[in-house]
Amino acid sequence: MIQLFLLADIWLPIFHAWPWSFSPWARLLSFFPLVFCIAVVYRATRVRRAEELPTGVFLTFMNMVLFMGGITVGLYLLYMLLLNTA
Amino acid sequence: MAEPRTSIDKLLQTAVAGWLVPGGGHFVAGQKKLAWIFFAAITFLFVSGLVLGGMKNLINPATNRWLFMAEMGIGGYTVPLLLINNAVGEIRPADLARQDYLQNVDPQVYLKYVAPYPAADVAYIYLLTAGLLNVLAILDALTRIQTGGLPTYYREIARSEGRGS
Numbered sequence: 001m002i003q004l005f006l007l008a009d010i011w012l013p014i015f016h017a018w019p020w021s022f023s024p025w026a027r028l029l030s031f032f033p034l035v036f037c038i039a040v041v042y043r044a045t046r047v048r049r050a051e052e053l054p055t056g057v058f059l060t061f062m063n064m065v066l067f068m069g070g071i072t073v074g075l076y077l078l079y080m081l082l083l084n085t086a
Numbered sequence: 087m088a089e090p091r092t093s094i095d096k097l098l099q100t101a102v103a104g105w106l107v108p109g110g111g112h113f114v115a116g117q118k119k120l121a122w123i124f125f126a127a128i129t130f131l132f133v134s135g136l137v138l139g140g141m142k143n144l145i146n147p148a149t150n151r152w153l154f155m156a157e158m159g160i161g162g163y164t165v166p167l168l169l170i171n172n173a174v175g176e177i178r179p180a181d182l183a184r185q186d187y188l189q190n191v192d193p194q195v196y197l198k199y200v201a202p203y204p205a206a207d208v209a210y211i212y213l214l215t216a217g218l219l220n221v222l223a224i225l226d227a228l229t230r231i232q233t234g235g236l237p238t239y240y241r242e243i244a245r246s247e248g249r250g251s
Binding site for chain 1: 117119120123124127128130131134137138140198199201204205208211212215216219222223225226235236237238239240243
């Protein structure tokens with residue numbers, strides 16, 4: 001049993017930390033799978049049958065991306081405005 | 087007409103199954119397709135978070151108890167991983183919360199198990215979200231088993247569809 005655990009120590013990719021290099025674009029891109037999974041789970045709690053999911057997930061995903069993007073842009077513009085007027 | 091009451095045993099089975107495996111509650115409730123969908127979405131987030139951040143620091147109540155509480159939303163994943171975490175590896179999870187240990191630890195050993203910023207940030211968010219989404223999934227499963235497969239707001243959905251048609 002201990003040999004299995006030692007094997008896990010070497011091989012399990014989740015056990016060790018990896019030196020991922022996360023560029024700013026990579027950080028932004030990591031947002032999309034997260035939002036997609038949230039959209040899937042949220043919509044799955046609202047549908048009567050699994051067949052109703054695709055349209056709902058697409059709409060929720062686009063809503064979340066567009067609105068969060070809009071909030072980001074809006075806050076950035078506000079920040080730039082405050083910087084320039086200060 | 088009053089809906090027949092679901093037994094406490096059945097509700098407990100659903101809740102425990104959902105807590106052990108994402109989608110397990112829906113499987114018990116007979117919603118197999120939805121069970122697979124919950125399983126895939128939540129497990130993907132959980133495993134991605136661990137791959138990005140490493141287990142020692144992330145499944146660790148000593149370094150971040152709130153994250154750990156959120157991860158306990160998927161007890162079937164978190165508890166075994168916590169046990170493995172404490173059993174193997176060159177670092178004890180509790181040591182990662184001690185300042186004296188962090189000041190003296192070999193950086194090569196430390197970096198083998200703890201991801202730096204920003205990977206750790208992304209990992210935290212993925213794991214937190216996975217755990218909390220599973221709580222939502224368990225509640226949905228409990229509703230569906232009581233309503234014969236209908237979602238939480240089935241009356242409101244029916245009403246809005248009636249208005250739309």
